[in-house]
Amino acid sequence: xxxxxxxxxxxxxxxxxxxxxxxxxxxxxxxxxxxxxxxxxxxxxxxxxxxxxxxxxxxxxxxxxxxxxxxxxxxxxxxxxxxxxxxxxxxxxxxxxxxxxxxxxxxxxxxxxxxxxxxxxxxxxxxxxxxxxxxxxxxxxxxxxxxxxxxxxxxxxxxxxxxxxxxxxxxxxxxxxxxxxxxxxxxxxxxxxxxxxxxxxxxxxxxxxxxxxxxxxxxxxxxxxxxxxxxxxxxxxxxxxxxxxxxxxxxxxxxxxxxxx
Amino acid sequence: xxxxxxxxxxxxxxxxxxxxxxxxxxxxxxxxxxxxxxxxxxxxxxxxxxxxxxxxxxxxxxxxxxxxxxxxxxxxxxxxxxxxxxxxxxxxxxxxxxxxxxxxxxxxxxxxxxxxxxxxxxxxxxxxxxxxxxxxxxxxxxxxxxxxxxxxxxxxxxxxxxxxxxxxxxxxxxxxxxxxxxxxxxxxxxxxxxxxxxxxxxxxxxxxxxxxxxxxxxxxxxxxxxxxxxxxxxxxxxxxxxxxxxxxxxxxxxxxxxxxxxxxxxxxxxxxxxxxxxxxxxxxxxxxxxxxxxxxxxxxxxxxxxxxxxxxxxxxxxxxxxxxxxxxxxxxxxxxxxxxxxxxxxxxxxxxxxxxxxxxxxxxxxxxxxx
Numbered sequence: 170x171x172x173x174x175x176x177x178x179x180x181x182x183x184x185x186x187x188x189x190x191x192x193x194x195x196x197x198x199x200x201x202x203x204x205x206x207x208x209x210x211x212x213x214x215x216x217x218x219x220x221x222x223x224x225x226x227x228x229x230x231x232x233x234x235x236x237x238x239x240x241x242x243x244x245x246x247x248x249x250x251x252x253x254x255x256x257x258x259x260x261x262x263x264x265x266x267x268x269x270x271x272x273x274x275x276x277x278x279x280x281x282x283x284x285x286x287x288x289x290x291x292x293x294x295x296x297x298x299x300x301x302x303x304x305x306x307x308x309x310x311x312x313x314x315x316x317x318x319x320x321x322x323x324x325x326x327x328x329x330x331x332x333x334x335x336x337x338x339x340x341x342x343x344x345x346x347x348x349x350x351x352x353x354x355x356x357x358x359x360x361x362x363x364x365x366x367x368x369x370x371x372x373x374x375x376x377x378x379x380x381x382x383x384x385x386x387x388x389x390x391x392x393x394x395x396x397x398x399x400x401x402x403x404x405x406x407x408x409x410x411x412x413x414x415x416x417x418x419x420x421x422x423x424x425x426x427x428x429x430x
Numbered sequence: 431x432x433x434x435x436x437x438x439x440x441x442x443x444x445x446x447x448x449x450x451x452x453x454x455x456x457x458x459x460x461x462x463x464x465x466x467x468x469x470x471x472x473x474x475x476x477x478x479x480x481x482x483x484x485x486x487x488x489x490x491x492x493x494x495x496x497x498x499x500x501x502x503x504x505x506x507x508x509x510x511x512x513x514x515x516x517x518x519x520x521x522x523x524x525x526x527x528x529x530x531x532x533x534x535x536x537x538x539x540x541x542x543x544x545x546x547x548x549x550x551x552x553x554x555x556x557x558x559x560x561x562x563x564x565x566x567x568x569x570x571x572x573x574x575x576x577x578x579x580x581x582x583x584x585x586x587x588x589x590x591x592x593x594x595x596x597x598x599x600x601x602x603x604x605x606x607x608x609x610x611x612x613x614x615x616x617x618x619x620x621x622x623x624x625x626x627x628x629x630x631x632x633x634x635x636x637x638x639x640x641x642x643x644x645x646x647x648x649x650x651x652x653x654x655x656x657x658x659x660x661x662x663x664x665x666x667x668x669x670x671x672x673x674x675x676x677x678x679x680x681x682x683x684x685x686x687x688x689x690x691x692x693x694x695x696x697x698x699x700x701x702x703x704x705x706x707x708x709x710x711x712x713x714x715x716x717x718x719x720x721x722x723x724x725x726x727x728x729x730x731x732x733x734x735x736x737x738x739x740x741x742x743x744x745x746x747x748x749x750x751x752x753x754x755x756x757x758x759x760x761x762x763x764x765x766x767x768x769x770x771x772x773x774x775x776x777x778x779x780x781x782x783x784x785x786x787x788x789x790x791x792x793x794x795x796x797x798x799x800x801x
Contacts, residue, residue, distance in 0.1 A: 173788075220630040225495070226639075235637050241626035243498045244639030246521050249491035252483070256495025259479035260453045260503070265627050282491070285484035 170357070171253055188219050190199035190239045199392040199399025201203065201356040202230060205298060206237045208271070208366045212373055213240065220266040223257055225250040229271035230305045231298065238269075248279025251286035254293045265376055267294040270304040272313040273303040276338045280312075290347030290381035294372045296412045297338060297384055301392040308394030315413055320394070335413065339386050343419035348404035355388040357406045361416075370430050379421055433608040437574050440530055441609055442506070442596060444480050445580035447472055447612045451530075452501040455492035457511060461600035462534040465506040470580045479483025486511040490518030497527040497640045502584050502618060502626030506532035509550050510541060512558075519593060520559025523554055524640025526655060528581070528587035531565075532596045534603040537763020546599035546686055551740035553596055555714040562652050563660045566666065567595040569688035573607040577710070581612050586666070588622075596712065596796050599736065601686045601765060606663055661713070668711035677706030678708035679778050680724060682745055683734040686709045686765055694771035703779045713741065721748035730754045730783045732774055736765055739790040748788075752771035754783035757793045795800030 185191070188210035194203040194266055213219050222240040226232055228247035235242035245253045249267035258266045275283050275297055286293065302320050303309040311324040313335050317326040340417050343351040350372050354365035372383035392402035436444075443465045446454070453475055456466040473480035474603050481494065483489035487506050496503040505701065507515060522529055535550045537543040553632045554567050566586055570576040580596055584766055587594035621627060629635045642648035674680065674694060684689045688709035696709045708724060710717050721744075725731060733742045739757050749755060758774040 220632065221628045223498075223626050224629055232641065235635075237640070239629075239634045239635050241629050243495065243626055243637075244525075244637070245494075245639050246491060247515055249487070249494075251490040251497035252491035253498075255481060255488075256453065256455065256492035256497070256503070257499055258495075259455075259481060259492070260496040260501040261627060262500040262573070281484055284486055289481075351499060 172252070186214045190215040190237055192236055194237055195233065196230065197393040199390055199402055200230070201387070201389040202298065204356050204362060205387050205389065206234065208362070208369050209267070209296060209388040210238055211366060211393045212291070212370045215370065216377070218265050218373070218377070223261070223383070225254045226255070226267040227268065227270040229303070230270055230276045231271060233299070234269045248274050248277070249282055249297065250274070251282040251293070255289070255291050256284055258291060258293055258400065262292070265294070265373060267296060267373070270294045270298065271304065272297070272299045272301065276336050277312045278426060280415040283338070287342045287382045287384070288345040288347045292376055292379055292381055294376045295384040296346050296369065296384075296387040298389045299338070299386055299414065300389040301312070302391055302392050303345070306389050308391070309374050315409060337414060339384070339419040342384060348382045348384070348420050349384035350375045350425055352387040352418045353388065353414060353416050355406065355411065355416055357388065357390070357403045367430055371425055373430060374428060374430070375422065375425055378424070380424065388416075406424065433610045435606050436573055436609045436611070437464060437604065437606045438576055439534065439603040440468045441573050441577050441611070441783065443468040444473065445577040446530065447476065448612050449581045449584045450502045450615045450617050451478065451504055451584075453496040453503045455481050455483050455489040455496070455503070456505050456508065457483050459508045459511045460604050461536060462506050462508045462532070465532060465601070479626045486514040487518070488550065490515035490522075493529050494518050494522050494525070494527070497522060497529045498626045500618070500621035500627065504532065505748050507545070507757055508534045508536045509538050511551060512553065513655070516553070516559040518584065520561055520563065521640045523559065523563035523565070523655070524561060524651070525592055526592055527638070528584075528594070528690045530583045530594050530596070533598070535597065535599045535711055539625045542702040543763040544600060546601040546765045547763050548599065548685060548687060548736040548740070549616050549761070550597070551713070551735070553717065553735055555744070563589055563655060564594040565714055566590060566662060567593055567597050567712065569597045569684040569711060569713045570602060571685050571709065572602065573605065574599060574609040576602060576607065577609055577611060579711070586616075589653055590662050592662070595714070597671050597685065599686050604628060606682065621771045626691060629739055663715040664716060665722060666712055667717045669717050672707040672709070672712060674706035674708065674724065677704050678729045679703070679705040679732065679775065680704065680708050680723065680728050681732045681775065682708045682710070682741075684713050684741065687734045687736050689782055690768055691770035691771050692768055694775060695771050697768065698775045700781075703775060705779070709739055716741070716744040716748070718744065718748040722750070725749040726752040728780050730756065732778050733757045733758045733789070734766060734774070737761060739793070742790060751785050754785050755789045757789035759793065
């Protein structure tokens, strides 16, 4: 048996999702945006919804999400993605509409839009990347920056007396009746990446079932702005971010808890 | 169809519905709120999109999203709310999307008041948001014109891929007048090849954005937009001329100011003064060629506005200071009375007239003596 025959006999268990373009991502080494992009693309592939899906890209590092996730995309103003997604969804209620937003975008400048999209029960899905800083502009303090954490705009560390406390977006949004699925996952190791994938699938399934607002928060690394190597950054996420941002399910509609994915 | 007694704001709302409005997003603000209220019942009744947004900021971004699908979309607000929308409007312009905007202007700056005003002229005609872009703006002076212009605004927005404004104030928004509504048009069934509606059938994914990292690409987009603007400047010239055939003098004013000026012009005609009225129906693009042409035949022009002379600057550019121009304005949410304008026509007819100095300075010197 030659190699070709052997390959043909083998079952392919891992390949580039067809909804992921062949471009290499321009993200920094060790950044988890690429992983998050891939998970979204895998879910779109598995649900067979590429032709019905419209993405809304944020302002921030993932402004270029549209280059990598191969669906119809629009590019929102900073923080306004949930409002833009609302407009698309109200014009095309049978489509799947998702936003992909960073923490600076979603829970700083876009706090009003995300809270009201959630409380309206807007039938959209939000992929929320939390890496505890404004990464694209070079690592400034975000609302999610940990107490004591040094950034370029909190060079002595975030002093909560002066700069306030971080926002835990899942905990806030889960209190709103319009939400169907609000969970926090992390991308720091393979086990958690698998759990994140499953959560993204459930979030999209919630939308497909018309159940209202769904959001998956993904704790993510930012080695460049954290000043750490990729491996150190993963460790830092696990040691520093997980205690402040506990992983878990903050809101799960009863119908979804029975869902077998 | 027969004429009905219709309130301006509600007439605009129903005219938009009949023009095939598919989604509306708005926020309450006086003197525009009837538009939102009317559509809050009417749109769901027809199975069309309606959201009362949490802010004007959100409303305009909902409009932005819905416009990306190629649907006919609209929002309405009043001056302070329009200011808040300027970020979204710049993005919509930069993405080359057709949307219809209604501004029921009120007194300002700041929170101002609810009085009628034309203080948003510069914000709408000369900018507002950041970057190089232009909008189309239609300025009705009565309920029937508001209906007709709203119906056409959607076509113009799509033809030029531009933000298209209906610019009125509380006088026209709140007045009830007999007017006729057009018949109900069917909703769109085909969509342009740029619309992001889901890449069905394995087609190539589409992208709508106002973001071009490559500055040369951004420049090309700006030039493409300018090309459409130049086309609009050439083809979208609309105005109404009253008593202009033998006129020695002309009043120029749009919207409510133009309507009030007509009463003054008629009174002056009754006195034997050969004065006409030029009322631009489209204020953006400003009908500069028409103004230039009539100015050559006139001894003097009086510009009347409910602001401190915003369109005045466009008139002065058009006349190239060859024809004497005077100005009369009321600011802060006040409308002029016909008698006030008649007095200004008397002053114009009596002379002396000059092309030197600035008409705003002369107006300001006159009014500041009384204030």
